Amino acid sequence: MSAAADLVEVLRAAGEITRLRLLALLADGEQSVKDLTEILGQSQPRVSRHLKLLADAGLIHRNAEGAWAYYGLAAGGAGGDLARWLIGRLSVDDPEHQRDLERLKAVRDAQVGQAAAYFAKVAESWDLLRSLHVSEDAVEAAILAAVGTRKVDLLVDLGTGTGRMLELLAGHYKRAIGIDTSREMIAIARAKLASAAIGHAQVRLGDIADLDLSAGRADLIIIHQVLHYFDDPGRMLSMARRALKPGGEMLIVDFAPHGLEFLRTHHAHRRLGLADTQMAGWARAADLSVADLKSFPPDSSIAEGLTVCLWRLVDARKDQTQ
Incomplete structure (x- = not known):
């Protein structure tokens, strides 16, 4: 035609x-x-x-x-x-x-109600985890600083959960996709994005370890508190690398190594934190390099707390030319 x-x-x-x-x-x-x-x-x-x-x-x-x-x-x-x-x-x-x-508002109100009911079930464990590490405000401020004043064409948030990263970075992308394996979390994220009138981000139910690349390759990939749920974070990182544009970046937030075994037995954590040397090795294997690392130790009043780390990974080929 x-x-x-x-x-x-x-x-x-x-x-x-x-x-x-x-x-x-x-x-x-x-x-x-x-x-x-x-x-x-x-x-x-x-x-x-x-x-x-x-x-x-x-x-x-x-x-x-x-x-x-x-x-x-x-x-x-x-x-x-x-x-x-x-x-x-x-x-x-x-x-x-x-x-x-x-x-439409009535439908969304019902969705928010369902999301609230789900949060009520998991609130106790979520509150416990939050009490073990630094304020999320500090980590989110560092994420915003890492993104800077850029506005990327496509941001992909792997393991988007409640969609918080899509909400936080809404002014820094033209289009965004959040992917998660939990139908309940996707429902919560949809309700939050709608409530915040963020129409240029969508969420998808999908396997973040086997990405569908039909939506295009990302300028920026966020992996926020996800890798510790995988036995092989390096493989997950390599799979995510396939969804990154040449010259693109990844921001990874996760815990430093710790000894809180109950997180494995009661909260499905497969890895008790990620070491700097491990991250550097996984990055090299995925043709990435660690451009920056920031650590956020827990409050000194917490006897056995968690240190949160923010890694910025860049295209190793781009990094070598600079």
Whole structure:
């Protein structure tokens, strides 16, 4: 087909009331078919059919998570640009649009409630871990300092958990993807991103040790308190390296070596901290180098606490040319 014919197909896909409503809803973040069906008050097959037309035309993207699928506006291209242009011209006072937004808020409130219930189950163990190491504010300030004033094209957060890194660094990327193996954590992260109106970040259910590279390679990869859950952190680092652009960087936050065996037996930690020499060796094997290391010892009042480390890894080939 010619370029003109392609454009006609895109316009035809967008030129229908329900599909315009879907585009307007997806402008506020990714949504599942189930949620969109509830918001629009239409049958699942009908909503799915509309979404397929929009996806085929390149106006939106689809991300499958097991039996579920999530949809969002296309990140770029003619379809994504047209979708945003159309949404920008919808009247905010339109009664139907207002009803859709009210239903969207109700759906998100329910998601936040589910997230709160999950946090209530794990709060005790999370609070215990937080009490063993330095304030997270200090580590987050160091992460922001490491990123500096840059705004990267793509940030990938491996083991995103509740999406805190996506939230913290929202002003430093054009697009971001958080990946986690926990469906509960992904639900929490989605709710948090929506609540903070962070529409340029998405989260994905996926195996961070076997990455899908279809979303593109990252300028910056964050691995925050993740590697100690792996028997072989070096292999995990090498796998993550495949998702990094040439000249890209990684920021890794984890614990220094410690002797708190209960973290292995009760909290699924596979490694009791990571040594500087280990990190340097794993980095070399992944064709990376340690450009910077900052350590954050626990408060002196904690008898047996955890030291948190922040490593900045860079492309070894880039580092050698400087």
